[in-house]
Amino acid sequence: MLLIKNTKIYTMARGIIDNGDILIDNGKIVAIGENIRENAEVLDAEGLIAMPGLIDCHSHIGGISFSRTNSYSDINEMTNNVTPDVQAIYSVDTNSEDFEYAYKNGITTLGITPGSGNVVCGLAFATKTCGKNIFEMTIKNPIALKVALGGNPKGTYGKRNQKPSTRMSIPSIMKELFKQAEKYMNEKEEAKEDKDKIPEYDEKLEAIIPVLKKEIPLKMHCTQFDMLASIEIAKEFDLKFTLEHAWGASNYIEEIVESGCGVVFGPVGSMRTFGESSLIDIESVVELENRGVLIALTTDAPFLSIDSLIHHAGEVVREGCSIERALRMITINPAKIMGIEDRVGSIEEGKDADIVLFKGVPAYDTNAKIIHTIIDGNIVYSSSVSIPNLNK
Known part of the structure; x- marks a missing residue:
């Protein structure tokens, strides 16, 4: 057992507890309150702030590396414009x-x-950042089917003189595949136990069935030029979806709100350049959040360094959002987007004991420092700053 004492707790579920305790047992949070007494190892966190472990729900780390000693890219299967059956977990x-x-x-x-x-990129999954191996670390697989509109698939295949070489080709490719999957799914349902009528097994179409049944959403990579196209495609097939990156969302506030989708915005630190990166409008995040849209922030790591996630939340605060609501964008909101809010994203009894202790208010104090990171009840990182004392 581990007992975190005397800390200010940002629960992300039940507000803020100014001076509270958190009891952890067997990797789970078992009690939250004041003056908890238990025969446990005590972590005195007086003067610190506790919050759920941070979450980035759109990442490529481990599948792409820009390391000088070991650079690789194993997460883009660019041999076919539709690869719904490939799974990121294996890369x-x-x-x-x-x-x-x-x-x-x-x-x-x-x-x-x-x-x-x-155009259709493959299946995403949710994982812890520390553990024995990727399968034990995994929380849920799959969490979404990734698709992409715009310059990336067009740039990949256009230079080969293959489809898609234009933006207008991408929705047609996507919709054709979804129609095939609908037909395949309906034929399976109608056949049921009649083996003679069951269509031949198709791994690609099988991967799309959970999307059609709304068991997982589409993660739709898009920016200012393709946001409305993304919304229209999802609407045509009545799909759950999130807009990923979503630079330029300020031009489509009403349409995004009406669609009911979530938005994974970022990275914030990308250059304001020509084309798709010309409008990185962090102010749209605040407006969409005010209008009830579920917002998460992403660093798109390793394209932007993963440590900048807390700074992304700080930029949202700078645009007028409250600290607590901005912190929700990197904790409980991405957990909800991935469908794992029953496990992570808030400090509540019964959830995984993933907790970060800060000296300073994250997203507000520019010098806020991480003192401890706890995953599944284990302290996996402690800074060299000797502020708290770990005692029996």
């Missing part, structure tokens, strides 16, 4: 230094997704 190297860098910076859960080189 991830947990020995990547990015995993250690993640939990040292308070990120305890990631949504790892295929890249956006294809």
Whole structure:
């Protein structure tokens, strides 16, 4: 047992507890309150702030590396413009230094997704950032089917003189595949136990059935030029979906709100350049959140460093959002988007004991420092700052 004492708790579920305790047993949070007394190892966190482990629900770490000593890309299967059956979980190297860098910076859960080189890219999954191997670390697989509109798939195949070479080709490719999957799914349902009528097994179409049944959402890579196209495609097939990156969302506030989708915005630190990166409008995040849209933030790591996630939340605060609501965008909101809010994203009894202790208010104090990262009840990182005392 571990008992965290005397800390200010941002629960992300039941508000803020100014001076509380958190009791952890067997990797789970078993009690939250004041003056908890238990025969447990005590972590005195007086003067610190406790919050759920941070979550980035759109990441590529372990599948792409820009390391000088071990650079690789194993998360873009760019041999076919539609690859719905490939799974990101089989490409991830947990020995990547990015995993250690993640939990040292308070990120305890990631949504790892295929890249956006294809129109239909493959299946994403949710994982902890520390553990024995990727399968034991995994919380849920799959969490979504990744698809991509815009410059990335067009750039991949256009230079080969293959489809898609234009933006207008991408929705037609996507919709054709979804119609095939609908037909395949309906034929399976109608056949039921009649083996003679069951269609031949198709692994690609099988991967799309959970999307059609709304068991998992589409993660739709899009920016200002393709946001409305993404919404229209999802609407046509009545699908759950999130808009990923969503730069330029300020031009489509009403349409996004009306669609009922979630938005995974970022990375914030990308350059304001020509084309798809010309409008990185963090102010849209505040407006959409005010209008009830479920918002999460992403660093798109390793394209932007994973440690910048807390700074993304700080930028949202700078645009006028409250600290607690901004912190929800990197804790409980991405957990909800991935469908794992029963496990992570808030400090509540029964949830995984993934907790970060800060000195300073994260997303507000620019010098807020991580003192401890706890995953599944284990302290996996402690800073060199000797502020709390770990006593029996």
